Amino acid sequence: MSFTDPLGDMLTRIRNGQTRHRSTVRTPSSRLRKWVLDVLLSEGYIRGYEDLEGGNAQGEIEISLKYHNGDPAIVEIKRISKPGRRVYSSARDLPLVRQGLGVAIVSTSHGVMSDGDARSARLGGEILCTVF
Numbered sequence: 821m822s823f824t825d826p827l828g829d830m831l832t833r834i835r836n837g838q839t840r841h842r843s844t845v846r847t848p849s850s851r852l853r854k855w856v857l858d859v860l861l862s863e864g865y866i867r868g869y870e871d872l873e874g875g876n877a878q879g880e881i882e883i884s885l886k887y888h889n890g891d892p893a894i895v896e897i898k899r900i901s902k903p904g905r906r907v908y909s910s911a912r913d914l915p916l917v918r919q920g921l922g923v924a925i926v927s928t929s930h931g932v933m934s935d936g937d938a939r940s941a942r943l944g945g946e947i948l949c950t951v952f
Contacts, residue, residue: 826850828899831949834866838885838892846872849879855932856948857883859925863934865894865951896952900924910944922952 823829830847837845847853849871857869867884874880886893901907909915909926914935917924924935928945938945 823848825899825903827852827856827948828902830856831897831899834883834885834894835897837883838887838894841887841890841892843885845883845885846880847883848876849881852927852932853881856925857881859923859932859934860951863923863951865923894951896922897949898951899949900947901949907947908945909947911939911942914939914944915947915950917950918952922950924950 826848830853833845833847854869857866860866861868865886867886869881869883872880872882914926915924917935925948926933926935926938926943926945927948928938928941928943930941930943932948933941933943
């Protein structure tokens with residue numbers, strides 16, 4: 821099955837899973853999805869993720885969602901750069917998500933990283949999504 825926006829699909833699965841208070845959600849595997857999940861894991865928004873074999877040729881990722889006192893760790897997760905409209909930013913113009921309380925995930929020439937890491941490395945790039 822082909823997706824127009826695979827990253828947007830993963831973010832929607834996470835959003836829907838947390839709305840239903842699921843402990844885990846599954847999504848098809850890809851390198852970009854794993855890189856975004858690495859940033860979410862390092863920023864403390866998910867418990868972890870695991871590669872699963874089988875299913876289809878590309879495999880699946882099982883994402884362990886995180887909750888704090890019964891509330892989801894992710895209040896809002898939003899796709900910014902979409903296939904029909906790419907959004908790029910320089911290092912000094914990277915957005916502050918909720919006045920610095922959230923994280924923007926940026927695809928730079930040195931890989932996918934949080935907005936704070938991109939600012940400190942003075943790297944701009946494509947703003948993939950924001951998380952709060």
